[in-house]
Amino acid sequence: MKGKVEIIKPGLFTTIQDKGRFGFSKYGIPKSGPMDEVAFDFANSLLGNQENCACIEWTLQAPILKFNEPTLICLTGSLVDAFLNGEKVEMYRQVKIVKNDILTINFCKNKLYGYVGIENGFQSDVVLKSRSFYPAVTPKSTLKKGDILPYLTSRNTNDQFSSLVKSSHKNITNHIEVYQGIEFDLLSNSQKEYLLETEFTISSKRNRMAIQLKEELSNTLPSIITAPVLPGTVQLTPSGKLIVLMRDCQTTGGYPRVLQLSSSAINQIAQKRTNQKVKFRLIDL
């Protein structure tokens, strides 16, 4: 039997994400997937879901959701005060839902992205083997008021003690682990030094595709012949701007790739707010 979630209020830049699209880069289609993969994985594992189950991803402000059938959900990511029919519920554990329950979540307290996982995942449309929203690929690029998301109703109606994890909500370090990028060695020694010694500021030019940093690196490097890029690739533009590519980034780019974030660093920088500082820490691959 199928349940339905109604989006009473959409929140900000709210999308559906699973692990993303594999095997479609030959068509120029980005991978997508959750901005904070660790928080996303927590939601699914706490629910006993398969790793690719689709969750709702929200940015700063979570949506208000109404459920019409029993199920289990789990909230992870940025720290929030969440309420089920006005009663406080905990993050990072299973939350039992009954018919007509309404979930409201206050504006987030520390990071940027949060996740609502549901037993067996949200059953929204699959396009090119993934439910992850991406403009021009999926019909929608964000969830809107009144949208309906189907889910499979709970297989388990017994009361059950949910698994519990201690999750650290304290603000993560501002050190971002990076490897040398493919074009790193084209930089001069002073450029390298600047890149690794400077505290960079997250600018407001940021979305699921990329995060632009405020401080500039004086740049004389020419563009490169268009070449592959990945989430976590740091590009240096002709004007000296540094751009950290994120989950929805294009598959190829023409700017020098000076650094590559480690896979855990991508999740960390994703959760940094505008005006927060980061410092790159070079590690060996």
Place this chain on the structure above:
Amino acid sequence: MELELQYKRYSENSILIEWPPKIEQDILQNLLFCKKSIEKYYGKVIVEIISSYSSLLICYHNIIEDFYSEVLVLKKLCGSLGVTEIVKKRLWEIPVCYSTTLAADLSDFSNQKSLSIDKVISLHTAPLYTVFFLGFLPGFFYLGGLDEKLSLPRKKTPVLQVEKGSVAIGENQTGVYPIHSPGGWHVIGRSPIEFFNPNSSEPCFVIAGDHVKFISIEEYEYNDIKERVENNIYQLKPTFL
């Protein structure tokens, strides 16, 4: 021909193979051959291979434990040169209407290049272009073969919306915008064809290694084809070279 390949670690789970950084047919053929060999050898262990003009990015499902032994495998797979397959090349003849009503920059482009519009059309429709790879946008193919007489630096400020189907030139490259998008290339024509369909298991009919030729059509033909495309009764078929 011996091509010097370089193998570089890109991230925890990816390796970049670089050919000399040039836009050349020989490099493309060798690169596509290597891509096929690697895909065949690894099957589903590899998540995907991203290809571009002169490099392949091999993204593995798991973290690479031993980079050097992995590179040895890749070297072996890419080392058997000369075994290029004899496959017939597909040619797509793409109808394009080069009219000032459908192409916002056509007059401006012809003025800047001091070429008549007819000359622009004949120079743009003459070459047999090669598709090097798809990137930038879903369904956007990078073509090699533009006549250098048509080369023009990108606009200083990109426009916010380039119409879907726009045929455009940026520097020494030409291509078609498969979806509405911001863009900095000069739009000189528009094609009525759909280049990207996310609801198909093969969302793009043009792939790396194919050839493309642009065919100039009149506006009434553009409208006619567009209507047939919208009603799903128009299908572009390739010829084999």
